[in-house]
Amino acid sequence: MTIQRPEDFRSSCRAGKFNTQTSGQCPGFAQANLLVIPINAAQDFIELCERNPVPCPLLAITKPGDPTVFTKGSSIFKTTTDLSTDFPKYNVYDNGKLISTQSDISKEWSKDHVGFLVGCSFSFEFALSKAGLTPRNMSQGFTVPMYHTKKYLDPAGVFTNSTYVVSMRPYKLKDIPKVREITKKFKPTHGEPIDWGFDALERLGINSLEDTIFSDPIELEEGEVPVFWGCGVTPQLAAAEASDKVKGTIMAHAPGHMIVIDVKDEEVPFL
Amino acid sequence: MTIQRPEDFRSSCRAGKFNTQTSGQCPGFAQANLLVIPINAAQDFIELCERNPVPCPLLAITKPGDPTVFTKGSSIFKTTTDLSTDFPKYNVYDNGKLISTQSDISKEWSKDHVGFLVGCSFSFEFALSKAGLTPRNMSQGFTVPMYHTKKYLDPAGVFTNSTYVVSMRPYKLKDIPKVREITKKFKPTHGEPIDWGFDALERLGINSLEDTIFSDPIELEEGEVPVFWGCGVTPQLAAAEASDKVKGTIMAHAPGHMIVIDVKDEEVPFL
Numbered sequence: 001m002t003i004q005r006p007e008d009f010r011s012s013c014r015a016g017k018f019n020t021q022t023s024g025q026c027p028g029f030a031q032a033n034l035l036v037i038p039i040n041a042a043q044d045f046i047e048l049c050e051r052n053p054v055p056c057p058l059l060a061i062t063k064p065g066d067p068t069v070f071t072k073g074s075s076i077f078k079t080t081t082d083l084s085t086d087f088p089k090y091n092v093y094d095n096g097k098l099i100s101t102q103s104d105i106s107k108e109w110s111k112d113h114v115g116f117l118v119g120c121s122f123s124f125e126f127a128l129s130k131a132g133l134t135p136r137n138m139s140q141g142f143t144v145p146m147y148h149t150k151k152y153l154d155p156a157g158v159f160t161n162s163t164y165v166v167s168m169r170p171y172k173l174k175d176i177p178k179v180r181e182i183t184k185k186f187k188p189t190h191g192e193p194i195d196w197g198f199d200a201l202e203r204l205g206i207n208s209l210e211d212t213i214f215s216d217p218i219e220l221e222e223g224e225v226p227v228f229w230g231c232g233v234t235p236q237l238a239a240a241e242a243s244d245k246v247k248g249t250i251m252a253h254a255p256g257h258m259i260v261i262d263v264k265d266e267e268v269p270f271l
Numbered sequence: 272m273t274i275q276r277p278e279d280f281r282s283s284c285r286a287g288k289f290n291t292q293t294s295g296q297c298p299g300f301a302q303a304n305l306l307v308i309p310i311n312a313a314q315d316f317i318e319l320c321e322r323n324p325v326p327c328p329l330l331a332i333t334k335p336g337d338p339t340v341f342t343k344g345s346s347i348f349k350t351t352t353d354l355s356t357d358f359p360k361y362n363v364y365d366n367g368k369l370i371s372t373q374s375d376i377s378k379e380w381s382k383d384h385v386g387f388l389v390g391c392s393f394s395f396e397f398a399l400s401k402a403g404l405t406p407r408n409m410s411q412g413f414t415v416p417m418y419h420t421k422k423y424l425d426p427a428g429v430f431t432n433s434t435y436v437v438s439m440r441p442y443k444l445k446d447i448p449k450v451r452e453i454t455k456k457f458k459p460t461h462g463e464p465i466d467w468g469f470d471a472l473e474r475l476g477i478n479s480l481e482d483t484i485f486s487d488p489i490e491l492e493e494g495e496v497p498v499f500w501g502c503g504v505t506p507q508l509a510a511a512e513a514s515d516k517v518k519g520t521i522m523a524h525a526p527g528h529m530i531v532i533d534v535k536d537e538e539v540p541f542l
Contacts, residue, residue, distance in 0.1 A: 051462065155463070180428075184318070
């Protein structure tokens with residue numbers, strides 16, 4: 001089922017009718033990642049994002065205790081949106097462990113929880129397509145390969161010792177200058193690649209292109225090299241890892257199950 | 272010779288009278304690092320700083336061609352300041368090579384050059400002292416140990432494959448929470464440490480505490496571990512490394528030879 005309008009997508013999630021992964025939903029509109037942090041660690045999370053803007057670009061922040069009111073980024077939604085119900089699926093973490101995956105976290109969202117929306121690299125894929133550089137995951141309809149690296153985030157407060165997650169799209173070396181030029185405009189959704197080429201594997205601390213997380217590996221074609229971007233799963237893993245140091249539950253969207261926002265892909269560079 | 276007032280320091284540099292390293296000059300006032308980039312690469316440099324705010328915190332930007340007029344950060348100077356004469360010593364790079372070290376770059380500063388001032392971690396050392404946590408380099412009067420790491424910056428345009436430089440101050444493990452708390456407020460001058468402990472050496476890619484750059488190693492006392500901060504020498508090395516891809520000369524302060532600005536250390540968190 002492909003839903004066309006973001007507000008229909010969100011009401012469908014809210015009604016419990018849409019609960020699968022969101023790749024290809026509402027073509028042409030941007031999607032966003034969710035983190036929900038107890039207020040005792042919320043300031044640390046904001047500083048983590050400020051110190052690491054490439055993997056953790058903050059798009060919106062809610063009022064504490066209210067998943068429908070935004071203190072930053074309210075213009076990304078044109079209709080009333082409830083972050084505790086309008087994602088298809090959520091993960092709930094407590095004391096360092098994933099304790100459940102559920103379709104609604106309105107009961108878990110306490111007066112002390114603050115919600116954060118983080119940019120998603122899907123947003124520049126249409127721009128690449130328009131330039132004749134369609135990412136293979138887009139043309140062939142699979143989840144973009146993601147890798148956990150050994151590149152450390154600059155820590156903030158309780159968020160220490162976390163590392164970048166990166167997404168990978170293969171390109172020919174000759175196309176990389178154009179790929180960088182196109183994606184660098186998308187600052188709120190990771191911007192230009194953070195590294196490329198086979199020697200990037202060593203710099204990033206990735207042992208093999210087979211070692212994906214939340215996705216399957218793909219085979220590179222003749223003449224192609226891997227190109228790596230910052231990935232919005234990064235703050236989710238940082239939050240999950242810190243959840244034993246935070247008083248209260250931490251929640252997030254289930255990977256691949258994003259929210260669709262009322263921002264067209266081509267509007268992302270101007271957010 | 273210790274000069275007390277920043278404006279006297281700057282006029283002394285301008286007159287060619289002060290030309291040595293600046294540690295201890297104008298006690299209580301902040302110092303800043305300089306980069307001067309041809310306009311063809313200036314936007315890339317701004318994006319490098321935006322993508323890597325911890326090692327590359329931008330304090331001020333000049334109008335192209337004019338080292339005395341600021342388009343950002345003008346309030347850090349209370350008297351007319353000329354960035355081409357008011358540092359004690361400068362390095363000039365061309366085509367990937369250091370071509371000279373000189374006390375005045377007013378002739379080299381063309382109509383196409385843009386100047387950038389970057390925060391310096393000296394600024395939080397007085398705050399640490401007030402809390403009884405005086406950095407050893409400060410109490411014993413030597414240059415803070417600096418290390419070149421294998422932690423890569425997120426690239427921007429011509430600035431690729433550059434790595435963090437870090438400064439190191441030794442502390443006891445029990446004092447690290449307080450050290451982090453005090454320095455995190457100094458966001459415009461690197462903020463809290465990026466890593467600490469002996470296992471940080473492997474994460475940062477530092478082979479040995481003996482391998483300093485622009486400084487001498489120090490011996491750690493019983494019970495101390497190394498604590499590492501982002502360092503403003505990072506963008507200078509990134510610029511030097513990129514200078515073969517930039518049309519025109521790149522200039523910078525000579526390491527250790529900073530400018531003193533009209534901002535008191537305790538005002539830095541509010542810049």
